[in-house]
Amino acid sequence: xxxxxxVLTDSRWVTLDxxxxxxxxxxxxxxxxxxxxxxxxxxxxxxxxxxxxxxxRDAGALLFRTTWDxxxxxxxxxxxxxxxxxxxxxxxxxxxLRWNIxxxxxxxxxxxxxxxxxxxxxxxxxxxxxxxxxxxxxWDELILKPxxxxxxxxxxxxxxxxxxxxxxxxxxxxQQEALMLQPFQHQIVDHGELSLMVIDGQVTHxxxxxxxxxxxxxxxxxGGTVHRYEASAEEITFAETAVAxxxxxxxxxxxxxxxxxxxxxxxxxxxxxxxxxxxRFNPAAxxxxxxxxxxxxxxx
Numbered sequence: 001x002x003x004x005x006x007v008l009t010d011s012r013w014v015t016l017d018x019x020x021x022x023x024x025x026x027x028x029x030x031x032x033x034x035x036x037x038x039x040x041x042x043x044x045x046x047x048x049x050x051x052x053x054x055x056x057r058d059a060g061a062l063l064f065r066t067t068w069d070x071x072x073x074x075x076x077x078x079x080x081x082x083x084x085x086x087x088x089x090x091x092x093x094x095x096x097l098r099w100n101i102x103x104x105x106x107x108x109x110x111x112x113x114x115x116x117x118x119x120x121x122x123x124x125x126x127x128x129x130x131x132x133x134x135x136x137x138x139w140d141e142l143i144l145k146p147x148x149x150x151x152x153x154x155x156x157x158x159x160x161x162x163x164x165x166x167x168x169x170x171x172x173x174x175q176q177e178a179l180m181l182q183p184f185q186h187q188i189v190d191h192g193e194l195s196l197m198v199i200d201g202q203v204t205h206x207x208x209x210x211x212x213x214x215x216x217x218x219x220x221x222x223g224g225t226v227h228r229y230e231a232s233a234e235e236i237t238f239a240e241t242a243v244a245x246x247x248x249x250x251x252x253x254x255x256x257x258x259x260x261x262x263x264x265x266x267x268x269x270x271x272x273x274x275x276x277x278x279x280r281f282n283p284a285a286x287x288x289x290x291x292x293x294x295x296x297x298x299x300x
Contacts, residue, residue, distance in 0.1 A: 200292030205282035
């Protein structure tokens, strides 16, 4: 393998399963990126990040796309990331990936005057019980989730008065990982969550994600649905400003935004490791990604 670019996926999505709609969708999205890169004269392959047969030193660059098992296998992924970052160029870069893996980055955005959903961090071996930590926030309804997570793993919504119900799961988790408390954002139920794709510094397109009836989780893993969305000038400016505040070079980002409980635009998350970028809603955005990647490769 001597490719200019290797598009990274995980082992579940290497082979197309024509009978599975999700597999078809993943291959379509990744295929748009591969085709855009090839149109620029680059040699491209698509591999699982954990493919032991690959010598990553032979790749000109690695482009993270659908490595969606990384947080379930973080004990393997983390040393692999250390290794490959010393062998070839990564996009996004390794420092940014490390920064973005841990949602403590939200505090950095807040310091940069980007409005985020209010967040309290509970570090490993936090001495307070969950009931005590919740009481200290003064919030009536909350979300508890890990600082390193994805796809709503261990994400719990509860009223402050019911915090004791989650004391056991909290006690187990807090021994192993940092957690976050946030006030529940009611706009998610009423209006969903916006995702704006920022590629090479500019918003290219946006979608709205809505939860199924009776749920608050907008991820399709939990029955959420995705709709095309025309972002307003205010939303575009907010998303681009948030990405510009990141202390790393950002080739691609998905900016997940809501109206907070005070009616202001607020960051839920910045996804810059392996975000679904919804190229099916704007295939031309894959060309912008390819152009930005090629320029960075030429500047190295």
